[in-house]
Amino acid sequence: MGNSRGIAMETLLTWEKAQAPLDQVLETTISGLSMDDPRDKQLVMALVYGVVRWQGYLDGIIQQFSSHPLTKMKPLTLVALRVGLYQLIFLDRMPESAAINETVQALKSARQPKWLTGFVNGMLRAMARQRATLPAADEGAAVLSHPAWLVQRWYDLFGPERTRRICWINNTLPPLVVRVNTLRISTDDFIILLQENGIGCERGLFAQDGVRINDFQGPVTALPGYGEGFFVVQDEAAQLVSQLLAPFVSGRYLDGCAGLGGKTLHLAQLLPEGGRVVAVEPSRKRQAMLKDNLRRLGGPEIEIHGETLQVFGAQRHAGFAGVLVDAPCSGLGVIRRQPDIRWQRSLASLQGYQERQRELLAAAAGLVEKRGVLVYATCSIDPMENDEVLAAFIKEHSEFVITPAQEYLPEAARSLCDGQGFFKSTPEQGLDGFFAARMVKNG
Numbered sequence: 001m002g003n004s005r006g007i008a009m010e011t012l013l014t015w016e017k018a019q020a021p022l023d024q025v026l027e028t029t030i031s032g033l034s035m036d037d038p039r040d041k042q043l044v045m046a047l048v049y050g051v052v053r054w055q056g057y058l059d060g061i062i063q064q065f066s067s068h069p070l071t072k073m074k075p076l077t078l079v080a081l082r083v084g085l086y087q088l089i090f091l092d093r094m095p096e097s098a099a100i101n102e103t104v105q106a107l108k109s110a111r112q113p114k115w116l117t118g119f120v121n122g123m124l125r126a127m128a129r130q131r132a133t134l135p136a137a138d139e140g141a142a143v144l145s146h147p148a149w150l151v152q153r154w155y156d157l158f159g160p161e162r163t164r165r166i167c168w169i170n171n172t173l174p175p176l177v178v179r180v181n182t183l184r185i186s187t188d189d190f191i192i193l194l195q196e197n198g199i200g201c202e203r204g205l206f207a208q209d210g211v212r213i214n215d216f217q218g219p220v221t222a223l224p225g226y227g228e229g230f231f232v233v234q235d236e237a238a239q240l241v242s243q244l245l246a247p248f249v250s251g252r253y254l255d256g257c258a259g260l261g262g263k264t265l266h267l268a269q270l271l272p273e274g275g276r277v278v279a280v281e282p283s284r285k286r287q288a289m290l291k292d293n294l295r296r297l298g299g300p301e302i303e304i305h306g307e308t309l310q311v312f313g314a315q316r317h318a319g320f321a322g323v324l325v326d327a328p329c330s331g332l333g334v335i336r337r338q339p340d341i342r343w344q345r346s347l348a349s350l351q352g353y354q355e356r357q358r359e360l361l362a363a364a365a366g367l368v369e370k371r372g373v374l375v376y377a378t379c380s381i382d383p384m385e386n387d388e389v390l391a392a393f394i395k396e397h398s399e400f401v402i403t404p405a406q407e408y409l410p411e412a413a414r415s416l417c418d419g420q421g422f423f424k425s426t427p428e429q430g431l432d433g434f435f436a437a438r439m440v441k442n443g
């Protein structure tokens with residue numbers, strides 16, 4: 001399927017089949033393409049992310065026009081209808097004829113039978129004719145475009161008002177936020193550098209080294225200072241999590257689930273002379289990306305271990321002054337950045353995450369030295385992965401006490417903590433939804 005619509009459809013079909021993260025699937029489908037015009041790539045991305053974000057809403061409309069249940073449709077037919085309808089509703093500058101003809105042409109190029117191309121063509125034309133009467137994207141269930149189980153869960157947990165607000169924000173485009181690598185450049189100088197290059201930006205509202213970049217369309221690698229390692233893309237909420245390991249002393253700190261190293265280097269940045277960071281990351285692919293990031297960002301040498309935190313913990317490594325467990329989680333707090341997450345989770349998957357999180361915290365407990373700090377974090381807003389994990393941990397580990405997170409955060413961020421002293425940011429504050437608990441080991 002040669003054109004941008006065809007590539008978008010192919011990506012969406014692969015994503016549905018593979019149940020893999022959308023950004024990974026998209027990277028694979030577009031990395032090998034030789035598209036002369038960069039706008040073609042942008043269109044593919046806009047279509048793919050837009051369709052996934054609004055899938056529930058689009059499907060509601062398609063169902064109104066179809067006499068067959070959507071579950072009986074061929075996957076390619078449904079994907080073509082979603083891609084076509086998305087253009088009709090959301091891409092204001094796209095002429096109606098181009099939206100329909102190019103979508104149908106992509107099916108023809110893929111040698112789809114006449115009945116299928118005819119059906120998609122007819123449906124899209126019918127929807128275009130009745131465009132003025134289609135339900136708006138801000139009405140009823142259409143706003144939500146989230147799976148029913150999740151909406152029900154959030155209604156029960158947060159009430160209808162908050163649920164609608166969170167769902168609505170999840171469907172908006174997230175801001176580009178970076179953390180300045182102050183080992184290389186000061187935040188003030190980085191802001192000046194961006195402004196000199198005509199890039200609008202402002203200081204973060206909550207985190208001291210956070211910078212919000214406005215109206216920048218290109219890839220982050222094209223921002224000034226990328227090659228020099230002046231910044232790393234990181235939401236302000238994630239930046240605040242590392243700060244909870246304060247007060248920083250010149251001891252050893254463990255990033256127990258380092259991933260690509262967003263928080264690993266931040267810790268190195270925060271430590272005084274003589275402090276050292278050790279990182280654990282079992283995924284080989286992520287480890288390689290972590291090493292690349294650390295090379296780009298520079299800074300002190302960081303010891304990296306490729307085993308799981310459970311294995312690392314069982315090897316009885318010497319005590320750490322601070323341990324961060326930024327646990328694998330559902331990601332329900334970052335749907336705005338990864339719209340596919342909502343369709344790939346279930347209540348059962350939350351239970352699965354909780355089990356892993358409890359194991360990871362238990363493994364971390366033994367690694368913390370006396371009076372050391374343990375921080376548990378997720379990018380989820382679901383209590384099953386947050387408050388419940390913490391309650392179970394504290395019950396089994398009475399040597400740990402919860403200390404109020406607000407005492408370790410900048411003034412502006414203190415209001416993000418709840419009565420129990422947990423840090424809880426949500427998309428409503430313009431932040432990624434994070435949970436973090438700070439504990440100290442007494443025994």
Ligand SMILES: C[S@@+](CC[C@H](N)C(=O)[O-])C[C@H]1O[C@@H](n2cnc3c(N)ncnc32)[C@H](O)[C@@H]1O
Nearest residue numbers: 257258259260261262263283308309326327328
């Ligand atoms: C939420 S991500 C970490 C994000 C990272 N801290 C950052 O700020 O970019 C969780 C990471 O935990 C890793 N992980 C999964 N199982 C693990 C285990 N048993 N022990 C340690 N890390 C694990 C995953 O590979 C993933 O990279």
